[in-house]
Amino acid sequence: MLVTLLSLPIVGGSTRAADRLASRGFERASPAPFASGPRDLIVVCHRTPVKVAQGRFRLDNLPDGRVDLLARCASAAIFTSHGVRRETRLWLALQDQSVCLCLDGSTARGMHPDERTLAAAMKRTLAVEHGATSRADTANGWSYHAGGLEHRLRELRQQRPVSRGPRPILQLHEDGEATLQALLAAGAVLVLGDQLGFTSGEEALLASAGARRATVSPRGLLTSHCIVLAHHALDEAEARVGLAASPVE
Amino acid sequence: MLVTLLSLPIVGGSTRAADRLASRGFERASPAPFASGPRDLIVVCHRTPVKVAQGRFRLDNLPDGRVDLLARCASAAIFTSHGVRRETRLWLALQDQSVCLCLDGSTARGMHPDERTLAAAMKRTLAVEHGATSRADTANGWSYHAGGLEHRLRELRQQRPVSRGPRPILQLHEDGEATLQALLAAGAVLVLGDQLGFTSGEEALLASAGARRATVSPRGLLTSHCIVLAHHALDEAEARVGLAASPVE
Numbered sequence: 001m002l003v004t005l006l007s008l009p010i011v012g013g014s015t016r017a018a019d020r021l022a023s024r025g026f027e028r029a030s031p032a033p034f035a036s037g038p039r040d041l042i043v044v045c046h047r048t049p050v051k052v053a054q055g056r057f058r059l060d061n062l063p064d065g066r067v068d069l070l071a072r073c074a075s076a077a078i079f080t081s082h083g084v085r086r087e088t089r090l091w092l093a094l095q096d097q098s099v100c101l102c103l104d105g106s107t108a109r110g111m112h113p114d115e116r117t118l119a120a121a122m123k124r125t126l127a128v129e130h131g132a133t134s135r136a137d138t139a140n141g142w143s144y145h146a147g148g149l150e151h152r153l154r155e156l157r158q159q160r161p162v163s164r165g166p167r168p169i170l171q172l173h174e175d176g177e178a179t180l181q182a183l184l185a186a187g188a189v190l191v192l193g194d195q196l197g198f199t200s201g202e203e204a205l206l207a208s209a210g211a212r213r214a215t216v217s218p219r220g221l222l223t224s225h226c227i228v229l230a231h232h233a234l235d236e237a238e239a240r241v242g243l244a245a246s247p248v249e
Numbered sequence: 250m251l252v253t254l255l256s257l258p259i260v261g262g263s264t265r266a267a268d269r270l271a272s273r274g275f276e277r278a279s280p281a282p283f284a285s286g287p288r289d290l291i292v293v294c295h296r297t298p299v300k301v302a303q304g305r306f307r308l309d310n311l312p313d314g315r316v317d318l319l320a321r322c323a324s325a326a327i328f329t330s331h332g333v334r335r336e337t338r339l340w341l342a343l344q345d346q347s348v349c350l351c352l353d354g355s356t357a358r359g360m361h362p363d364e365r366t367l368a369a370a371m372k373r374t375l376a377v378e379h380g381a382t383s384r385a386d387t388a389n390g391w392s393y394h395a396g397g398l399e400h401r402l403r404e405l406r407q408q409r410p411v412s413r414g415p416r417p418i419l420q421l422h423e424d425g426e427a428t429l430q431a432l433l434a435a436g437a438v439l440v441l442g443d444q445l446g447f448t449s450g451e452e453a454l455l456a457s458a459g460a461r462r463a464t465v466s467p468r469g470l471l472t473s474h475c476i477v478l479a480h481h482a483l484d485e486a487e488a489r490v491g492l493a494a495s496p497v498e
Contacts (some may be wrong), residue, residue: 059309060309060365062363062365063361063363068361068363068364072363075321075471076474079471080468080469080470080471081444081468081469081471082444082469083469112312112317113317113321113471114311114317114321115317115364115365116309116364195330195331216481218485218487219329219484220329220330220331221329221330221477222324222328222329222362225325225477228478229477229478232465232466235467235468236466238467239467
């Protein structure tokens with residue numbers, strides 16, 4: 001019996017990832033317009049070296065420049081067992097370089113959840129913006145955007161259906177009081193920090209955007225684990241809505 | 250302000266992991282005896298090639314033989330922000346090879362949560378058992394054990410304090426009904442499947458051990474994400490106990 005709850009995905013391929021996938025065709029990715037409520041997650045990243053932002057990092061040393069952190073966040077944000085979260089967009093805001101990398105689940109193709117494969121896709125996406133030759137598989141869900149957190153907040157808050165109000169901003173923070181479920185149900189944009197948290201400027205920016213704070217765990221966890229918990233809260237909220245909408249016999 | 254909730258750890262080192270850590274001294278690890286309630290997690294793994302069980306896999310192709318899966322489980326089981334879960338033991342039962350790898354948080358030293366570094370530690374631990382020369386950093390939390398799931402269940406169920414009854418077995422399963430918190434509070438041993446779930450023989454073994462089933466998510470998730478959610482349930486249960494034990498003013 002296949003137990004999907006506990007299984008691991010291979011999306012669109014078998015064992016070896018980047019090399020095999022390189023021979024396939026991929027669509028050029030661009031973030032999809034807001035429709036029925038995407039899950040937008042912004043990770044605010046600091047101290048990103050120029051070489052990382054230009055895609056000149058080594059795949060066999062991902063902790064250098066904390067590319068491993070970026071890759072883990074991508075894996076946590078997008079992958080489920082044997083599939084990807086099509087409704088999710090992850091925004092990696094590389095603050096020191098005023099650049100944002102987006103991984104859009106709706107356009108992701110042929111990915112494997114290991115850190116090296118995800119880092120290779122990021123590296124290609126970044127390098128093409130800095131003179132490297134584009135390949136057919138350059139994008140596969142990833143896209144490059146100028147500007148950091150401020151640009152993303154402005155852009156994402158404007159992406160809302162006419163029938164709804166502005167999207168709330170939810171900052172995951174150890175001092176949070178808001179419950180995650182309540183705000184997520186309203187289509188909130190989630191903002192997480194990296195190992196350095198948030199600068200005072202980022203805190204001020206989030207406060208001016210009316211961000212509320214929510215806590216996901218009584219313990220200090222990895223950013224990628226916080227993403228898993230945030231998804232879980234949303235999944236449970238959706239499951240409850242689904243149950244409530246089911247006919248009662 | 251450092252926000253530990255959202256931060257990423259570097260345990261005992263800075264950026265580059267395996268290479269730098271290789272020059273440090275590490276204790277030879279062996280699983281600690283059961284004392285005040287360790288968190289024991291068993292991941293039942295299938296189709297592990299001989300080359301993986303003998304530590305002859307390549308670090309630049311971890312999806313081959315699903316070493317990436319093992320590494321992600323290790324990262325999810327052990328790491329918190331800026332620290333490790335000292336009370337946790339992860340048992341990777343490589344069923345096809347009748348071998349078990351253990352990562353013991355109480356003896357883990359100088360690790361970084363990236364997949365390659367964790368895989369390198371596994372590779373050394375496995376290779377030493379198959380003729381490779383031991384190095385000072387071979388173990389750092391990892392140990393090698395003959396036998397698979399059956400051996401581990403027998404061993405772990407015997408490790409209990411005199412004052413408590415036998416440790417319950419909790420199988421994470423999509424058809425689970427038990428609540429995770431209730432059983433975890435009783436010092437349960439958690440058993441998770443890999444991408445292939447459980448064989449009929451493993452299901453029978455778990456049933457004969459009186460395993461109860463629990464579900465952690467309404468969606469099918471990666472094994473490593475299920476570990477994050479299981480830890481979270483335990484963390485919240487512990488936090489509640491802590492709150493209940495606090496004096497009320």
